[in-house]
Amino acid sequence: MLPDFRYVRPASLSEAIKELSAPESRLHAGGTDLLGCLRDGVFSARKLVSVSSVAELRGIAPAAGGGLRIGALSTLAEIASHRTIAEQYSALAQAAASAASPQLRNQGTLGGNLCQRPRCWYFRGDFHCFRKGGEMCYAPKGENEFHCIFGGDGCYMVHPSDLAPALIALEARARIAGPKGRRMVPLDSFFVPPSKDITKETVLEQGEILTEVLLPPPAALRSTYRKARVRASWDFALAGVAVALRTKGDTIGSARVVLSGVAPVPWRAVAAEKALLNRGVDAAAAAEAAVHAVAGAEPLPQNGYKVDLVRGIVEEALLALA
Numbered sequence: 603m604l605p606d607f608r609y610v611r612p613a614s615l616s617e618a619i620k621e622l623s624a625p626e627s628r629l630h631a632g633g634t635d636l637l638g639c640l641r642d643g644v645f646s647a648r649k650l651v652s653v654s655s656v657a658e659l660r661g662i663a664p665a666a667g668g669g670l671r672i673g674a675l676s677t678l679a680e681i682a683s684h685r686t687i688a689e690q691y692s693a694l695a696q697a698a699a700s701a702a703s704p705q706l707r708n709q710g711t712l713g714g715n716l717c718q719r720p721r722c723w724y725f726r727g728d729f730h731c732f733r734k735g736g737e738m739c740y741a742p743k744g745e746n747e748f749h750c751i752f753g754g755d756g757c758y759m760v761h762p763s764d765l766a767p768a769l770i771a772l773e774a775r776a777r778i779a780g781p782k783g784r785r786m787v788p789l790d791s792f793f794v795p796p797s798k799d800i801t802k803e804t805v806l807e808q809g810e811i812l813t814e815v816l817l818p819p820p821a822a823l824r825s826t827y828r829k830a831r832v833r834a835s836w837d838f839a840l841a842g843v844a845v846a847l848r849t850k851g852d853t854i855g856s857a858r859v860v861l862s863g864v865a866p867v868p869w870r871a872v873a874a875e876k877a878l879l880n881r882g883v884d885a886a887a888a889a890e891a892a893v894h895a896v897a898g899a900e901p902l903p904q905n906g907y908k909v910d911l912v913r914g915i916v917e918e919a920l921l922a923l924a
């Protein structure tokens with residue numbers, strides 16, 4: 603059952619920040635994740651602050667100085683079908699199209715996708731786990747088929763977002779507004795691993811709002827997003843990968859390989875990125891990078907299959923860009 607809460611719908615960003623600065627106030631965007639969490643008692647709220655009337659959070663348009671600005675209230679459906687995104691930032695359009703179901707993509711927003719809470723069944727269930735202030739993670743000795751193989755430092759959840767790895771691969775930055783003013787962080791530093799703070803997933807503080815995401819100009823950029831899941835119709839990633847390459851002539855000048863579904867944060871496969879530099883985009887480079895992508899994996903008893911899945915999906919993604 604949903605708890606009792608007040609519902610406010612401020613018309614401006616500054617009012618929304620003020621409303622959200624009070625304890626137990628929660629931002630409501632599309633509500634597809636928030637309302638489930640409230641209903642299931644994952645957390646509570648005394649006040650919901652709808653940002654649907656804040657015009658500043660809307661729109662997809664060229665950014666000042668080049669690149670693209672995507673407002674936090676853009677829906678996943680808008681992102682998936684946006685022509686510039688599909689043509690110039692393919693990984694992002696593909697990631698948005700692969701997330702959830704058509705109904706959820708019409709309602710769910712970019713901001714909500716990046717700030718959604720973990721899908722771990724212990725976190726969502728009646729278990730007082732580390733992330734909820736308890737004293738243990740139940741995954742290592744429990745059912746861990748869908749948990750992480752990288753970065754499980756006390757908490758073995760996987761980050762649920764498909765858009766996050768794509769945006770990190772595309773070198774996006776997040777603009778944040780809050781009671782102390784505005785700041786910009788590379789999306790790569792937006793997510794908080796359990797080794798830093800096990801109780802939060804993003805750098806956002808109370809009262810802060812993710813207002814927009816900025817993509818750099820797409821010069822010499824090729825990108826793609828691949829995802830393996832149990833149900834093809836809609837499902838979270840068992841493992842996924844966003845690859846973005848910037849070419850210099852016939853070779854790779856810079857590479858980002860970011861994994862989804864395998865770590866508590868979107869996971870940069872740094873060894874694979876390095877292995878791609880100054881190579882041609884070809885089958886040999888793809889096979890080698892795929893092996894590097896699983897370096898350091900530490901599977902739990904039931905999820906060793908993810909190692910092979912990552913290797914295969916990384917190779918497939920790189921071949922698609924060849």
Ligand SMILES: Cc1cc2nc3c(=O)[nH]c(=O)nc-3n(C[C@H](O)[C@H](O)[C@H](O)COP(=O)(O)OP(=O)(O)OC[C@H]3O[C@@H](n4cnc5c(N)ncnc54)[C@H](O)[C@@H]3O)c2cc1C
Nearest residue numbers: 631632633634635636702710711713714715717764812837
């Ligand atoms: C059945 C199901 C399947 C799904 N499958 C996938 C999938 O395959 N891949 C995937 O990536 N996602 C998946 N999702 C998640 C889905 O994409 C998110 O629920 C959705 O994007 C959240 O957006 P929203 O606007 O509804 O957020 P809300 O539910 O309104 O908010 C979610 C959280 O983010 C916070 N928040 C929202 N916007 C902001 C902002 N601008 N600044 C700061 N905080 C903010 C809210 O306070 C809340 O805590 C699935 C969800 C469901 C229910």
